[in-house]
Amino acid sequence: MFDFKYYTPTKVMFGKNAEDKVAQLIQEFGGKKVLIHYGGGSVIRSGLMQKVTDQLDKAGIPYVKLGGAVPNPRLSLVYEGIELCKKEGIDFLLAVGGGSAIDSAKAIGYGVMNDGDVWDLYDYKKQAKASMPLGVILTLAATGSEMSDSSVITKEEGLVKRGYSSDYGRPKFAILNPDLTMTLPDYQTACGCTDIMMHTMERYFTNGGNMELTDSMAEALLRTVKEQAKILVKDPNNYEARAEVMWAGSLSHNGLTGCGNDGGDWMTHKLEHELGGLYDVAHGAGLAAIWGSWARYVYKDCLPRFKRYAINVMGVPATGSDEEIALKGIEAMEDFYREINMPTNLKELGVNATDEDLALMAHKCAVGVNGAKGSAKLLHEEDMLAIYKMSRKD
């Protein structure tokens, strides 16, 4: 196993009406003037925004609102948020929404507290030295950004989607009320479950440094999300299932399920990032559309993990050759994706990619600042292209 750092300082308030504590939490972490950052109108229509601003008014905490964070959040809005914070003397960020609002808020926080262009962080040109304190009210269980150190921003020019990770980006608090995710469309719920599982799967499929405690807890999390996702397809208002998935979303990306490993594989995410940059598909659906092809391409190079996954997560009987067991695990996972109405290839995702599109994505993925990478199997540009082609079901 490898040495590791584990640092999850986010104070999580989990449960019904947890959002009633927002003013108190902002004060606890020293906030005096708040930027409330959110996405579309759903948090307004649901009454959540009113609930939040009522509390801030009552507590005498001034605030400014900035909406408009979209899936694959845009750099231009980040710039706008930075200017707004500086102009208004904001000292605390409150993201109300899902990963888009949180990631966008993280980037705003970096931009206010670090000199120069904030994109330089996402372009791996420099490191953050600070950020603004950030609190979260989560309305979509998926990205795990509410406890994670990471954020993903898309630069409109060239549609470049890049992630940046720093402990400064970890939120001070996260309010997790499963009821707030009840109104999500089923497709978004399934996308969230896919993303949540993938954050642990990316850490799980590695060729180095495994720790039994991490692996067995990761498998527990994966089994749980798989079963709860199936419940939510039929019963989207099931509070318990919503809660299981919501808490799993935070634990799946706060570092816990990767302790002691080599950092993980992350190629499904990287391949999807290029997809998301070019086509603006839902992140979770993009992951599902790519994963099976990636898995079939790499599994022989990471056979012990694929075998273990098949048995311990997918419940495949431990009979037959290792390869047979591993393949059955991949098939079972694809069956699961179908069961929750997720795509298993680009066509089902609704993407009709030309050869040129695939070549462009593979090239961007390979020559970008992330470079050729992967732990289950080291992938170069031609490997990435092969996986994209497989995912097109040529």
Next chain:
Amino acid sequence: MFDFKYYTPTKVMFGKNAEDKVAQLIQEFGGKKVLIHYGGGSVIRSGLMQKVTDQLDKAGIPYVKLGGAVPNPRLSLVYEGIELCKKEGIDFLLAVGGGSAIDSAKAIGYGVMNDGDVWDLYDYKKQAKASMPLGVILTLAATGSEMSDSSVITKEEGLVKRGYSSDYGRPKFAILNPDLTMTLPDYQTACGCTDIMMHTMERYFTNGGNMELTDSMAEALLRTVKEQAKILVKDPNNYEARAEVMWAGSLSHNGLTGCGNDGGDWMTHKLEHELGGLYDVAHGAGLAAIWGSWARYVYKDCLPRFKRYAINVMGVPATGSDEEIALKGIEAMEDFYREINMPTNLKELGVNATDEDLALMAHKCAVGVNGAKGSAKLLHEEDMLAIYKMSRKD
């Protein structure tokens, strides 16, 4: 499931030579003058103390040393530490050792930063409003105090052993190097594994508010510690096994394995606390000596959990009646204790308790500030006495 708060701000540095980062971490958390608190001479004989003070000297961080923390750490030393901190203008505590040094340091931190007698906290007469920042270099995997909010102190007068929990008590950082636990006597290692498992078992055996994610991760942790403890009986220098146990120790008591439940049972701990106060036995061994009797006394009132534990943790086949499965799980756990040379009753623990002793302990446990309690089964004084008697193998 119940609503919950999850807050584990401790920055964990895990792995070989992690202690080399101690000066850097103290500075990161603002320490200017340090009290190094430790137990006996083992940290001096091992060279660890020299390594620590060399680093502080090099970094120009002044320090004062206070040794003498013993298992079931004493209030008198806490008072001494408080006076020393005030006299020397200490602003940061560094505990080097196991749970005794850490718990003692936590109490010192409370004493310095809160007016009045620090024992009032442990006597449930008031709440802490602050504490001193605390860092930990762990040399014994057991209590989980390095990430937990709790500490246990024994008042010599009347041998009263009491725990106090507050988020203020959570360490700022914890240095976890499995190599530092290599020189532990086998008995202490087994005691540690017992304590680690018990921190999750206390949270697991409840009659309310279970969460599947929590339960399945708890079972993963318990299975892991069980298997690694058996490895360490035969191969105490196994780094991987030491690491699994060490990390499990932190996760088992930081709150993770209790999210969504009703707070847990904790009666084995409470019954052991009275034992520990009166006889000064090793905490882990005391827990092992009590648990089987507690389990046999309460299992019918918490049958679904005992059944699940038997199957998912102890590997008992799911055949027969629920009671049969549950009892087989308890037997398997006692077999496991024997396998790692832990006692399963008071005689094996080396305690020859008279009826009067047992009655006194039951009385103290029941009428103390903790009161009659338990989630698996609510226990009153006569129940506690019955369990003590069972554990004496009358």
